[in-house]
Amino acid sequence: DAGVTQSPTHLIKTRGQQVTLRCSPKSGHDTVSWYQQALGQGPQFIFQYYEEEERQRGNFPDRFSGHQFPNYSSELNVNALWLGDSALYLCASSAPGLAVTGELFFGEGSRLTVL
Amino acid sequence: AQSVTQPDIHITVSEGASLELRCNYSYGATPYLFWYVQSPGQGLQLLLKYFSGDTLVQGIKGFEAEFKRSQSSFNLRKPSVHWSDAAEYFCAVAPMDSSYKLIFGSGTRLLVRP
Numbered sequence: 001d002a003g004v005t006q007s008p009t010h011l012i013k014t015r016g017q018q019v020t021l022r023c024s025p026k027s028g029h030d031t032v033s034w035y036q037q038a039l040g041q042g043p044q045f046i047f048q049y050y051e052e053e054e055r056q057r058g059n060f061p062d063r064f065s066g067h068q069f070p071n072y073s074s075e076l077n078v079n080a081l082w083l084g085d086s087a088l089y090l091c092a093s094s095a096p097g098l099a100v101t102g103e104l105f106f107g108e109g110s111r112l113t114v115l
Numbered sequence: 116a117q118s119v120t121q122p123d124i125h126i127t128v129s130e131g132a133s134l135e136l137r138c139n140y141s142y143g144a145t146p147y148l149f150w151y152v153q154s155p156g157q158g159l160q161l162l163l164k165y166f167s168g169d170t171l172v173q174g175i176k177g178f179e180a181e182f183k184r185s186q187s188s189f190n191l192r193k194p195s196v197h198w199s200d201a202a203e204y205f206c207a208v209a210p211m212d213s214s215y216k217l218i219f220g221s222g223t224r225l226l227v228r229p
Contacts, residue, residue: 004158033216042119042205042219043159056216090158104217106151106158 002027004107006091012113013081021076021110025093031055032074033104034066035090043090049074078112086114117142119206121220128196129228136191136223138206147209148189149217150180154202162204165189176200201227 005024013019025032031050035043045058049068063079072093078085088111092104118141128134140146148165163174170182180191189206203224207217 035217040221042207042221043217045216045218048216058216092159103161103164104159106160108156108158 004091004093004105006089006107006110008110009108010111010113012115014115015082017081017114018077018079019081019112021078021089021091021112023074023076023091023093023107025072025074025091026095026105029093029095029105030072031094031096032068032072033092033094034074034076035092036060037088037090037109039087046076081114083114086112088112117146117208117210117218119208119218119220121204121206121223123223124221125224125226127226127228130198131195134191134193134196134200134225136204136206136225138189138191138220140187140189140206140208142187142208142210144210145182145184148180148182149207149209150174150178150189150191151205151207151219152176152202153205153222159205162191196225196227198227198229201225 003026007022033048034046037043046060047057048055052068065077068074088109090109091107120139150162151159153159162178163172165172165182173179178193182189203222205222206220209217
C-alpha cells in the first residue's frame, strides 16, 4: 500500500518564477493538507482540500494556491517566488472522518530552493 | 493566539537511558494533542495522540505521553532509548474549534550517544 507520494523531491527556482508541487494521497484518503517547513522550524499549515474545495487556509498570501482533483490528488502552486519561500513542502492526507481530528499521514516532502 | 512551545532545541541521551521531551501549549480549551517524529529523508510519522479520557496515552515504538491540564503540558517519554530513536520530534495541537489544521512546535532534535 503506497503511502503519500510527492513530486518532485527537490527543485531549484529563481526569484519571480512559479512552481507546482504534486501530491498523491494514501489509498482510501480523501483529504489533503499542505504544510510549509522552513529550516529548523516546525511545519506551518498552508491549506486543506476536501471534495475539490479549499476547506481551510492558514496565514499564507494569495500567491499560494492549490487544487484537488477528482481522484483526490492535489497540487500546490506558488507564484512570484521569493527567497523566503525556500522550504520543505509537506503534503498530508487523512481518511474520511479523521481530518477533523488531525490524524495525518505525511509524505516525504518537496524541497524547494529559491535563488 | 494558539501556540505550541518545545523549550528544548536539542537533547542528547545515552542509549538505554530514559527520555522526556517537553511540550507546552497555549489555548483556551483542551485541544487535540499529538506527537510526531521526523527521521532524515522520511515524512512525519504519528507517534501518539490525546483526544480525551485517560491522560496517559501509549504510542508506537514504546513512547508514551502524559497530558496535564493544570500545566498545559503534553510531555513525551520513553523509558529506554534506542539508537534508532535519533530524530526530530514535534508536538502539535489541533484546536477543537478549528481542528482541520495542526499547529506544530518548533521541534526537539534527539541525539543518542552509543
